[in-house]
Amino acid sequence: MKKLIKKEKVTDKKFIIIFILIVFSFFHDLIKDSFEKNLDKFDCSRIINLIQENKKNIEIYNNLSTILKNDDTIILENNSSIKNFVLILGESISRNHMSLYNYQHKTTPLLDTLKEEGNLFVFKDVISPHAQTIPSIKKIFSFLSYESENKKAWYEYKNLINIVNKAEYKTFWYSNQESYGKYGNIPAAIASLTNYSFFNATKEALDNDLYNAFLNTFDKNKGEKNFIIFHLMGAHASYGNRYPDNFNFFNKNDYNFKFKSKYNDRVVEYDNAILYNDFVVSNIISLFKDQESIVLYFPDHAEETLDFREFIGHGDANYSKYMLEIPFLIFVSDKLKNSNPNLIKNIKNSLNNPYMTDDVIHTILDILNINTPDFDKTRSIINPNFNKNRKRILIDGKNYDSDLKNNL
Structure with a gap:
């Protein structure tokens, strides 16, 4: 006040x-x-x-921001030339509820079209390392992985924002999530490392509000090369609050539920939220389609919605494979496709690779052609030297491929 x-x-x-x-x-x-x-x-x-x-x-926020800003990042090679790299970090989006991944309801019509046009590449076998936001974000934005989980604190690992800052990218963070508190401190502390950050965390805020925020601020702050992050609210509960009334499209009568549940209505709401997310992600992509740009989209984790038991939600304490199986999409503009055919070839050859996003920092640096002491090309999903045999070990030691993937 x-x-x-x-x-x-x-x-x-x-x-x-x-x-x-x-x-x-x-x-x-x-x-x-x-x-x-x-x-x-x-x-x-x-x-x-x-x-x-x-x-x-x-x-906590002030301490984290101070620690993360005290940076001694080393860049061994910086051959980055891509004008715009856009990371859209979603929230609670399951690929099992996307028509892009053969879901029965047409929940992603716009992304489906982008794929048909040949600019959107859909990775088929990607999971998140956790079934909740904060532990996932710690690994997404740093070199922390399950192999190094207990060696040191997550913020002691080199982080993505400091690296791209040092590689002479102008960095931006547009968020529709909270900027403080138990769940907001860590994303906000990471966002504080960017050159410009915007938080739209009000109760009524919708993800597409970030589209207008970008239009109002980007041109006057942009650089020669730009690294832009959009942190969405996605389909986080409560699902019905994640989309406007005109996206209230799906009807319960069109569903053949496995069993009658008090959550049946919420499954329909979830699909409406996925439909709106399709609109938001496509809208953000449209901002960059005429420039030399690459857009990477994936959520922090997925969501379980009556998939095999009477349960809706997510969380590491009671996780299932449905909370981990996420979409992983790369959009490449025509200008970038023409200027970097080798990158396109590598992307096309990697669509079936098994991947977990605790290694995504390696993929991003690989795309940008930035090399640091911690970068490992065998951990980049698009690299010809990618290690397809890396085990995907989860929070309790389970192996996703042997214990969850083909079960339930």
């Missing part, structure tokens, strides 16, 4: 009115029910705990 008052967006008078309304709504609830029933709302310890928690979150 103080910041808004300083910016003259909220006057002192309006602030007082808002404060009175908040207090009134609080006491109205007390009067409406019994005083005894709501007595716990007067518990001052809850307010104190909240203040302490917020203070702790701010300290």
Whole structure:
């Protein structure tokens, strides 16, 4: 409120009115029910705990940002020339609910078209290392992998943003997720390393809002080479809040559910969220299709939606293969296809490679033609020297290929 008052967006008078309304709504609830029933709302310890928690979150964010910015990244070779590299990081998107991956409902009509036109390459066998956001993000943006999990803290590994900054890319982060708190501190700390960051984390925000945010800010901040990240809310629960009313397309009557469940309606909502995600991702791609650009899209993890049990959601504590099986897509503009035919050849030859995105930093650096002491070409999915025999070991030691892939 103080910041808004300083910016003259909220006057002192309006602030007082808002404060009175908040207090009134609080006491109205007390009067409406019994005083005894709501007595716990007067518990001052809850307010104190909240203040302490917020203070702790701010300290965590500041400490992380400081540690990550104290960088001594070494680049052995920098032959990067791609004008625009775009990373679209999705949220809770399962490839098993995308028509692009042969799902029965037409949930990705726009991406389907891009594939048919020959500019979108669809990787068939990619999984996330975790079934929740934060542990996945730690591995996506650094050289941390399951093999090195317990050797040192994730933030002690070299990270992607510092590397591309040093490789003379102008870096951008556009996010529709929260910028603070238990789930926001780590992504926000990584985002703070970019040259420009924008967070649109309001309750009503939709992912396509980032499209307009980009249009309003990019041209005046862009460089010769640009590395741009869009962090979406995707199909994160609650699914019905992830898309506008005009994307309420699928109907429960069109579904043959495996079993009757209280979650049947939510499966339909999830597919509507996938349909909207198709629109958002395609919209972002359209921003770069006429320039020398490459767009990489994948989500942090997938989602289970009544696939074999009465359960909807995700999480490492109760994970299944359906929470890990993600789409992995690369869009290449015509200009880049013409200027870099060898890259296109390598991408086409790698579509069936088994991959886990704790190694994705190697793929990104390989595409950009940047070499560092930690880069390993055998861990890049598009590299001719890619190691197809690397085991995909999960959080509890299970092997995805032998224990989960063909089960359930």
